[in-house]
Amino acid sequence: MPASGSYDIFLRGTFGIEPGGATGRKLRELAKIISVPRGSIAPLDHTHGSLVFIADGSTKLVAHASHDREQIVAFHFGGDLVAIPPDSEHAFSLMALKDSGLIIFPAREFYDRASAEPTIMRVLLDRFQTALFRCRDKALGLGRKNAQERLASFLLTMAERLDNDANGCRVLDLPMSRRDIGDSLGLTIETISRQFSELRAAGLVETSGRSRVVLKDPVALAQRAGHLQ
Amino acid sequence: MPASGSYDIFLRGTFGIEPGGATGRKLRELAKIISVPRGSIAPLDHTHGSLVFIADGSTKLVAHASHDREQIVAFHFGGDLVAIPPDSEHAFSLMALKDSGLIIFPAREFYDRASAEPTIMRVLLDRFQTALFRCRDKALGLGRKNAQERLASFLLTMAERLDNDANGCRVLDLPMSRRDIGDSLGLTIETISRQFSELRAAGLVETSGRSRVVLKDPVALAQRAGHLQ
DNA sequence: CGGATTGTTGACTCGTTTCAAGTAGAGTGG
DNA sequence: CCACTCTACTTGAAACGAGTCAACAATCCG
Incomplete structure (x- = not known):
C-alpha cells in the first residue's frame, strides 16, 4: 500500500535525489501514487506515454494485438521503472500480478523536468538500456527457440x-x-x-x-x- | 565513405551540439570512424558495450544463439543510433547490408562524458525509448502472429x-x-x-x-x- | 468441506519447417 | 549484347512441433 512516502523512497533509492530539492518537488507534482489490486490494470494515459515506477509488487506489461490475442512483453517487479508508449498499432496495459504500489508519471513531462538533473537522466538511460537488452533477448527467444x-x-x-x-x-x-x-x-x-x-x-x-x-x-x-x- | 566530417554531422544533426565545444571534443576522442563494406561486421568491443551511429548505409543487428541459429533483432539505417550490449548469454554483431559508414563509441565512456550535456542525454533517452518500443512490437509479432x-x-x-x-x-x-x-x-x-x-x-x-x-x-x-x- | 480456478495429460489437427528440385536475377567475361 | 555462372528466390511434398479440443486432477480459498 503506497503511502506518499513511497515517492521519497523512489527518488532517493532510484535516482539518489533529495525529494525536498527543486527537481524533487517539480517531479512530485506529476506523480500519481496509487495501489493496484491483483488482477487490475494500472490507469495509464493511453494517448500520451507513461513512466511507471513499481514501488512494490509485481506486474505484467501486456501488448494487445487484434482478436483477443495477448503477448506479455515484460514482467516488472519492485524497484523497476517501466516506460509505456501511447497506443498506436498495438495497445499496451500494465496489470498487477499481486497487489502493487505504483507511481505513475506522464512520460514527456517527467523527462522535461528531469533533464536538468544529470544523475536522473543517467539512471533513466541505464534502465532503458537494460529494458532494451532484455527485450532483444526475448525477441531472440521468441524467434528462434x-x-x-x-x-x-x-x-x-x-x-x-x-x-x-x-x-x-x-x-x-x-x-x-x-x-x-x-x-x-x-x-x-x-x-x-x-x-x-x-x-x-x-x-x-x-x-x-x-x-x-x-x-x-x-x-x-x-x-x-x-x-x- | 565517412570522412572525419561525418562526426560533425553526427553531433550537430543528432544532438544539436557544436563539435568544437568542450563536450564535442571530449566525445571526439572516443569516436572510431570507419566504413564497413557490405556483408562485413562492425568491429565492436564485445567485452564492454558499444554505441554506434549509422552515418550512412543500412545494417542488421544479429543475435546469436547456439547452433548457428541467428535472430535479427533490428535493422538500422542512416541516422540511427544503436546500443549493443557486451556478450553474455547471447552474442550480438552488427553487419552492413550495404557499404556503410559508422561511428563507434565505447558506450559507458560516451555516457560518462555526455551526461554533462542535458540535450544529448535527452536525445539518447528518446532514441532508446523508440528502440525499446520497436523491440516490443517485434516481440508481439514473434510471439503471437x-x-x-x-x-x-x-x-x-x-x-x-x-x-x-x-x-x-x-x-x-x-x-x-x-x-x-x-x-x-x-x-x-x-x-x-x-x-x-x-x-x-x-x-x-x-x-x-x-x-x-x-x-x-x-x-x-x-x-x-x-x-x- | 465444497466449489471454482488453475494445471495436467492425451488424441488429433494444422502451420511452419525441412528436404528437394527447379527458376529467375545479377554480375562477369567473351 | 549475349552466354555463362553463381546466388537468390520459388514451388512442391513430406515431416514435425506446437496448437486445439476435451477430459480429468490438483490446488486454493472462502
Missing part, C-alpha cells in the same frame, strides 16, 4: 531477477500463472505444462503448488536454454 | 522507416535479402517466399527484381498485419 528452450531461459531469467538463493539450488516463487508464462513465451498453457513435466522428468526442476519452482540443476538448465556454452 | 501477419507488419514498418512515397502506393527498395527478412521474423526463407506469393496473388503487393516491392494496398495490408482496426 523451441518450447523447452524458452521455458528454461525463462526460469533462469526469473531466478536472476527474483534472486532467492537457497543451498546451492535456486528456489522461486513465481508470481505469475502458467497462462502468464505462456503469454510471455508465445506458447499455450498446455505446452508450458508439458515442458514443466519434461523438465521435472529430467530432474532439472521440482515444482510444488502452483508457484513454487526449485531449479535443481541450473547448469543443465542453461544448456537446454540454448545459451552460448 | 502467423507468417502472413508478420510479413505484412514488416513491409508496413519498412515503408514507414524508409519512406519512399510514390503516387498513392508505396515503393520500397529493400536493402535486405529474403533470408534477412526470415531471420528477422523468426521464419524460414521458404515461408517468406510463400507469403510474398500469397500477397502478390491477393493483389496487395507487387515485386520486381530482388529488392523492389510496391505496396498496392497499404490499408488491406494493415488489416492482414493484425493491427488494431
